Amino acid sequence: AIRKNTSFQYESKEWLGMSYLWNKIFKKKLIENNKLEISLQEFKNVIYEDGLFCYKYFKSVTKAQYCSKCLYHHRRIENSIMKSYNPQIIKISNKVLEEYFKEEKEQEKTELQAIYIRAIRNFRDICFLYLFNRKNKNTNKQKSTEFKKLVKQTLYQETLKNIDTSRLGKSYKYYCKYAKSANYILLKLFNIFEKKLQNLIALKNKTKFYK
Numbered sequence: 001a002i003r004k005n006t007s008f009q010y011e012s013k014e015w016l017g018m019s020y021l022w023n024k025i026f027k028k029k030l031i032e033n034n035k036l037e038i039s040l041q042e043f044k045n046v047i048y049e050d051g052l053f054c055y056k057y058f059k060s061v062t063k064a065q066y067c068s069k070c071l072y073h074h075r076r077i078e079n080s081i082m083k084s085y086n087p088q089i090i091k092i093s094n095k096v097l098e099e100y101f102k103e104e105k106e107q108e109k110t111e112l113q114a115i116y117i118r119a120i121r122n123f124r125d126i127c128f129l130y131l132f133n134r135k136n137k138n139t140n141k142q143k144s145t146e147f148k149k150l151v152k153q154t155l156y157q158e159t160l161k162n163i164d165t166s167r168l169g170k171s172y173k174y175y176c177k178y179a180k181s182a183n184y185i186l187l188k189l190f191n192i193f194e195k196k197l198q199n200l201i202a203l204k205n206k207t208k209f210y211k
Helices: 012-018 028-033 049-058 090-107 113-131 141-151 154-162 170-180 185-206
Strands: none
Touching: 012 141, 049 090, 090 113, 090 154, 113 141, 113 154, 113 170, 141 154, 141 185, 154 170, 170 185
């Protein structure tokens, strides 16, 4: 089930919670009729393919049903793909974001806020899983150069210029702010702070968030 009263316009913070597969049941006929199993093959076995699939699926949906019952136990795994060091994440993220932008612009859509939100979310993932991950042995100078190169990319420049930050959660606003100012030092310090905070929260649940 998706969240109750969530808009299908993909413009709100709630949409971020709609990009998972585990909390939904999909109609097979809808997938086959829209050939989603074919168009998404190139994203198989990488991160973000679930969000891209949901995005494409919801564009074909005219109605949905909400179930408030807890029917599924979602277990967080310490070494899952979304918590593990990934030196390929920039390349993968760019590929998926380009697909989002292409989909919208081909249909002459002007409502791109959800795509901008996704871009900032991906940027945060890049910080956690690669740029500031302890397994990244590059020097600070190399990381700073890579960071500045990343935020100068067209898709991020468009995002940072046009995103409505009021739709972002508090931590995402900071990532957006430091990306826009290309401030590597403040971004790194904030990432360290957030990582420690996330681990303290996870510790209460006897899990480990980020290494």
